[in-house]
Amino acid sequence: MTEQSPRGRLKIYLGYAAGVGKTFMMLDDAHKLKQLGVDVVIGYFEPHARKDTITKAEGLEAVPRHQVPYRGATFEEMDTAAVLRRHPRVCLVDELAHTNVPGSERAKRWEDVQVLLDAGIDVVTTLNVQHLESLNDQVRDFSGVRVRETLPDWVVKQADEVVMVDLPPEALLNRLRRGAVYSSEKASQALQNFFKESTLVALRELTLRQAAHEVDSRQAAQEKTESSPPVPVAQGTVPSLSASEKPDRILIHVTADPATAALVRRGRRVADFLRAECFAVFISKDPDLRSLLPAEGEAVERHLNFARNLRIETRLLQGKEVASTLVDFARLHGITQIFLLRPQRGGWSRVIGRNLVQQVVRLARDMQVTIVAEHRRYGMRDQTLNKMPQHPRSIPDRHTPPA
Amino acid sequence: MSGQFTRPDPDRLLRQVEAEEEHQRRGRLKVFLGYAGGVGKSFRMLDEGRRRRERGEDVVVGAVQPNPPPEVEALLRSMEIIPLRTVAGMPVMNVEAILSRHPQVCLVDSLAYDNPPGSANPKRWQDAEQLLEAGISVIATVNLQYIEEQQEKVERITGKRVAEAVPQSFLSTAHEIEVVDAPPEMALQRSGDAAPSREGSGTREHQLSELREIALLLAAEIVDHQLEGYLRRQGIEQLWGVHERILVWITPHLNVTAAVAMIASGRRNAERFHGEFYVAYLDQPDLAPTERAALDEIRGYARDAGAHVEGLDGEDEVDAVMDFARAHGITQIFAGHTTQEGLWEHVLGSPLDRLIRAAEGIDVRVFPQSPRQ
Numbered sequence: 001m002t003e004q005s006p007r008g009r010l011k012i013y014l015g016y017a018a019g020v021g022k023t024f025m026m027l028d029d030a031h032k033l034k035q036l037g038v039d040v041v042i043g044y045f046e047p048h049a050r051k052d053t054i055t056k057a058e059g060l061e062a063v064p065r066h067q068v069p070y071r072g073a074t075f076e077e078m079d080t081a082a083v084l085r086r087h088p089r090v091c092l093v094d095e096l097a098h099t100n101v102p103g104s105e106r107a108k109r110w111e112d113v114q115v116l117l118d119a120g121i122d123v124v125t126t127l128n129v130q131h132l133e134s135l136n137d138q139v140r141d142f143s144g145v146r147v148r149e150t151l152p153d154w155v156v157k158q159a160d161e162v163v164m165v166d167l168p169p170e171a172l173l174n175r176l177r178r179g180a181v182y183s184s185e186k187a188s189q190a191l192q193n194f195f196k197e198s199t200l201v202a203l204r205e206l207t208l209r210q211a212a213h214e215v216d217s218r219q220a221a222q223e224k225t226e227s228s229p230p231v232p233v234a235q236g237t238v239p240s241l242s243a244s245e246k247p248d249r250i251l252i253h254v255t256a257d258p259a260t261a262a263l264v265r266r267g268r269r270v271a272d273f274l275r276a277e278c279f280a281v282f283i284s285k286d287p288d289l290r291s292l293l294p295a296e297g298e299a300v301e302r303h304l305n306f307a308r309n310l311r312i313e314t315r316l317l318q319g320k321e322v323a324s325t326l327v328d329f330a331r332l333h334g335i336t337q338i339f340l341l342r343p344q345r346g347g348w349s350r351v352i353g354r355n356l357v358q359q360v361v362r363l364a365r366d367m368q369v370t371i372v373a374e375h376r377r378y379g380m381r382d383q384t385l386n387k388m389p390q391h392p393r394s395i396p397d398r399h400t401p402p403a
Numbered sequence: 404m405s406g407q408f409t410r411p412d413p414d415r416l417l418r419q420v421e422a423e424e425e426h427q428r429r430g431r432l433k434v435f436l437g438y439a440g441g442v443g444k445s446f447r448m449l450d451e452g453r454r455r456r457e458r459g460e461d462v463v464v465g466a467v468q469p470n471p472p473p474e475v476e477a478l479l480r481s482m483e484i485i486p487l488r489t490v491a492g493m494p495v496m497n498v499e500a501i502l503s504r505h506p507q508v509c510l511v512d513s514l515a516y517d518n519p520p521g522s523a524n525p526k527r528w529q530d531a532e533q534l535l536e537a538g539i540s541v542i543a544t545v546n547l548q549y550i551e552e553q554q555e556k557v558e559r560i561t562g563k564r565v566a567e568a569v570p571q572s573f574l575s576t577a578h579e580i581e582v583v584d585a586p587p588e589m590a591l592q593r594s595g596d597a598a599p600s601r602e603g604s605g606t607r608e609h610q611l612s613e614l615r616e617i618a619l620l621l622a623a624e625i626v627d628h629q630l631e632g633y634l635r636r637q638g639i640e641q642l643w644g645v646h647e648r649i650l651v652w653i654t655p656h657l658n659v660t661a662a663v664a665m666i667a668s669g670r671r672n673a674e675r676f677h678g679e680f681y682v683a684y685l686d687q688p689d690l691a692p693t694e695r696a697a698l699d700e701i702r703g704y705a706r707d708a709g710a711h712v713e714g715l716d717g718e719d720e721v722d723a724v725m726d727f728a729r730a731h732g733i734t735q736i737f738a739g740h741t742t743q744e745g746l747w748e749h750v751l752g753s754p755l756d757r758l759i760r761a762a763e764g765i766d767v768r769v770f771p772q773s774p775r776q
Contacts, residue, residue, distance in 0.1 A: 011586075141764070143646065161586050164619060168433075168579035198633040205630060205645045208623035212677060215616040219609065224467065266766065273675045337768070340758060357759060361769050365740065368668075370768040371759050 003122030010113070010159040012096065013126045014211055016203040017195065018048070019181035022126035025057040026092055033090055034060065040090040043116070043123075044078035044109070050180060060092075075101040080112040083121070090122040091268040095351045097131035110155050129207040132156065133310060134269035137262045137374065138206070143199045153272060154311045157217065164211035169200035196344040212271065220275065249275035251335040253326055253360075254307065254314070255282070256292070256299035259341055261306060262289055262374045267339040268310045270370075276337075280307040281315045281329060283322045323359035330367060338364055342373035430540040431576040433512070438544055438618035439611055441481030441592070442585040444544040445471065445512050451542055452510045456482070461507040464529065465534070465541075466496040468512050482510075483545035491773040493519035498530045498615045501539070507539045515549030515567040528569045540710070545569055547618045575625065580624045620677055650733040651710070652724050653701055654754070655687065655694050657739045662701045665737050665770050670708040672735070679711070680729065685723050686714040721757045729767055735766045 011029075013022040023045060033040045035177045042062040047054045063086055077100050083091055098109040106112050109212035113123050133150040140146045156162060175181050176195060222314070252267040254260055264280060271278035282289075282300050289297040304314045319325025332339055340357055361369050433451075437444040445468055456462045464484040471479065485501050486496040495518050501509055511534075516527035524530050531541045540646040548557045558564040574580065627646055651661055651669040666682060673680035682705035684698065705712045717723030728736060736767045738755055759767050 138645070162586040163586060164582060166582040166584065166622070168581055170579060171581075172590045198630065201626060201630045202632060202645045205623050205626040208582065208626060209621050209646065209677060212616045212623065215612050215619065216677075219612055219616075222609070224521075274672070275675075299443035342762075342767075356757070359741070361755075365771050368768055368770055370735075371762075371768050372766050 002350060008117040008120050008122040009161075010117055011122070011124045011161040011163070012156060012159045013124070014156075014162050014207060014214075015126070015164050015165040015167075016129050016207040017172060017200060018128070018156075019172055019175050020165050022128075022165045023050075023053050023094055024056055025163070025165050026124050026126055027060065029052065029256060030090070030092055034332070038090055039088045039089040040092070041083070041086060043080075043083045043091040043093045045094040048181070061088075063091075066104075068103050070101045070103055076108065077101060077104050078112055080105065082116055083116060084119055084282075087119070088121060090124060091116055093123055096125040096127045096155070097149045099149050102272070104264045108151075110151055114155075123202045127151065127156070128203075129210050130203060131208070134265045134272070135206065135210075136265055139203070142202045143196075149315065151311050153268065156214065157272070159214075160320060162214040164207060166208070167202070169197055169204060172200060173197065190267050217272070236392050239349055246336070248274045248336045250274075250276050250278045250337045250339060251330050251333070252278070252280040252307065252312065252327075252339040253283075253341070254280050254300065254303045254310055255341065256296040256303075257341055258299070260299075260303045263339055263341045263372050264303065264307050264310065264312065266372050267370075268307075268312060270337075270339075278312045278333055279333065279335070280304065280312045281317050281326065283317045283319050283325045285318070285320060287318050288316070313373070323356055327360060327363040330364065333366060337368040339370050339372060407416075407707040422683070428538055428644040430535040430538050431579075432535055432540070433542045433579040433581065434574055434577045435542075435544045435581050435583050436574075436618060436622060437544065437583040437585075439548070439587075439590045440546060441590040442583050443572070444583045445475050446478065447581070447583050448512065448544050449475060449482065452508065453478055453481060455508060458653050463504060463506040463509055465501050465509040465511045465530075466513070466516070469511075479775040485509075488521050495519065495522050496527060496530050498523060498533055501534060502537055505537070506539060508542060509534050510543050511543040513549075514543045514545045514573075515565075515569045515699070517567045526567075526569070528573050531571065545568075545574065545613055547621070549589055550574065550621075553617065553621065556617060557614065560610050567635060576630075580622060580625055582618070582619060584615070589617065594724065623677075646732070647671055647673070647676035647735065648681065648731060648733045649673050649676070649678055649735045649737065650681045650683060650724075650728055651737045652739070652758075653682060653684040653705075654699070654720065654739060655684075655690060657701075659697050661739055661770065662697075663704050665739060666701070666705050666708050666710065668770070669710065669737050678734075679731075680709060681713060681727075681733070682708075682710040683715055683724060683727055685720040686716055715729070721754050724758065725761045728762070733765055736762060736766060737768045737770060739770055 004107075013025050015022040027045070030040045030042070031334065040060070042057065042060050044065065045057060045062075047057065063079055063082050065076040066082070068075045068077055080092060092112055096110050100107060100109060100112075106115075113125060116123050129135065129147055130143075130147050131151050132153055134153050136147060164328060172181075173195065174188075247340060248271070250267055252264055254264070266279070268278060270276070280303075282304060285291065286339045289300055292300065307314050315329075318328055319324055319328075326338065329335075340360060343357065354383055357369075357371055405536060435444045435447050447727055449464070449467075452462045452464065461602075462482070464479065467475070467479065467484075483506075485497055485504060488493070496511065506741050511527065511531050512529040515533060518525055518527060518530070524533065526657055528543075531543055536540050547553055548561070548565050549567055549569055550571050552571040554564055554568060590611055591608060606656065618689045623646075630645065649669050651662075651665050653665075657665075669680055669682070672678070682702075684702075690698065714725065715723040715727055717726070724736070727733070738758060740755075755769065
């Protein structure tokens with residue numbers, strides 16, 4: 001038998017904006033651990049030239065960063081290989097959603113973190129709620145900003161502990177104005193963009209709800225694994241419906257339509273909240289994608305890949321008739337809810353799409369059909385396309401707020 | 404001397420008025436909310452006091468918990484403390500001393516503390532209110548289990564109810580509420596809550612995480628009201644969904660079984676999303692008696708399920724439902740299937756089809772005619 005070290009534990013400090021104090025909390029943990037004699041190192045942390053944070057990092061061992069040359073400049077990334085060689089008990093890794101500079105071994109920092117966890121190293125990290133993939137459309141709706149660096153929700157779900165780092169927006173804005181978060185030029189830019197007070201309030205609410213959801217889903221998972229029945233609580237509690245109810249199974253219909261990204265995110269999020277299994281299918285007249293226009297085939301590939309990245313099981317189905325193929329598959333697999341895109345306004349696709357919605361609704365009389373329609377306020381068609389590459393190769397822009 | 408003959412200087416008058424207003428202005432209240440003892444509220448409060456002091460604000464400590472942990476003790480050493488006074492052998496915040504010292508900011512730990520009989524105010528939060536009225540800002544801490552309106556929920560989880568309480572209405576006067584979150588293990592270690600409750604420590608941890616969820620959602624509620632306020636002030640009528648809001652749309656042709664299944668599902672979904680739950684129908688005066696009876700039955704069921712039940716006015720049911728959905732920031736509409744086979748062949752005018760076309764940015768979930776089992 002091979003000896004396998006148990007997987008490391010992941011702890012995430014969740015916030016809603018730069019400057020709420022996530023990094024500080026992470027470093028504070030490290031000092032406490034160090035005092036207890038735990039072997040802890042900094043794998044990566046982003047000082048943002050903040051006085052408090054820099055002072056807080058003093059006295060902690062930091063593994064030197066990896067220098068990555070790219071287009072004539074040098075970028076610094078976490079040196080995952082060096083951390084593995086050093087093999088501490090706990091490693092601090094700031095900004096989990098960060099995209100590594102092209103030329104790095106892995107595209108995303110969360111992938112580096114997976115490697116550390118697999119090696120049995122505990123990781124403490126930080127994350128802002130707007131980087132969660134399934135919230136991408138919602139955040140765009142209220143902030144007008146399409147966040148590009150995203151993280152699949154399952155990475156957070158997998159964390160052993162998610163802790164909310166809270167700060168009222170007013171206090172955050174004061175910090176920003178005092179120059180405690182960004183340099184003054186960037187601060188005024190930030191104040192006009194992502195740091196509008198109403199946006200911050202909305203992001204904060206989203207973070208509180210997400211944190212509550214994380215607590216809730218961990219409890220549910222624990223109850224499920226515990227052999228003994230859940231804790232008997234005093235009478236008068238709302239009866240749990242989950243016991244009697246058949247578990248949900250969600251099926252997402254993938255097409256070449258750019259709005260599919262939003263559909264997939266929405267389906268994934270609903271599945272997470274309903275604790276449902278989630279599948280995605282593309283239906284083609286032919287056994288493969290070759291008969292599609294190249295651009296269409298690419299889009300479908302990209303959408304299926306995107307779904308797989310969110311840990312959705314995907315299938316390519318062959319069928320002459322889209323609606324009946326979809327519904328037959330759903331019935332065969334005990335699907336309880338089908339997710340469809342609402343046809344876009346105008347043009348032939350609308351007519352075809354509307355027919356599809358009608359047909360599916362008519363055929364799927366034994367299950368729920370959810371029709372998702374995106375807001376079109378921000379002309380997201382193009383942005384969605386840009387956002388979708390499998391291996392994002394944009395230069396990381398970690399020193400400016402997403403704007 | 405010659406004052407009565409000179410016209411008062413308008414600038415000076417203005418300055419006077421401003422100064423008076425400044426003096427009369429209520430202090431600002433900030434509350435650190437935690438889900439249990441030991442999560443670090445007192446530390447965060449004192450740390451904020453320290454930082455404000457470093458920035459030049461005049462900060463004093465009005466009250467702290469006895470026997471503070473070492474890190475709190477260390478912070479206290481750098482602060483100005485107004486000592487507690489003793490009434491009937493019990494420590495009480497010295498409100499008079501604080502008022503005469505009149506700092507800009509006063510730190511008040513444990514708002515729910517009951518003052519002993521003979522004190523000026525029976526509760527510490529009333530002491531804090533007095534400071535606020537005098538124009539002193541207050542930074543305070545409170546535990547979820549001490550918030551009056553939350554105590555029933557907390558008791559259901561822990562089986563215990565504390566005697567002291569702060570009304571939620573006082574907390575909602577706060578300018579800022581900040582959640583102090585921490586893993587339950589930490590609360591267990593630090594609060595010295597080692598005394599195993601009757602079910603053992605695993606159970607206590609479970610209870611703590613339920614309390615934690617409630618505290619986070621309570622803060623989210625408070626923030627949601629703030630957000631609505633901002634949007635209204637900015638003249639934005641339509642609320643958008645940070646918060647899931649589910650609307651079950653009841654139409655007269657729905658049979659009771661199907662409607663009940665939709666409502667049950669709406670309730671379950673709302674629970675899972677920690678969302679709001681509405682059931683709406685078009686108020687039609689000309690319903691047949693059987694339809695009226697069915698609607699009454701459905702409404703009763705919806706109320707029992709905890710929904711906000713609304714009868715909508717309007718000529719057109721799709722318009723009425725969409726207006727309601729926009730005004731209430733609905734994110735998901737649950738709608739019933741059109742019953743008669745064949746209708747979908749002429750759907751251009753079908754209400755369901757029109758609803759789907761109108762519901763931009765809102766998910767429409769179409770339910771089967773008969774509930775799945």
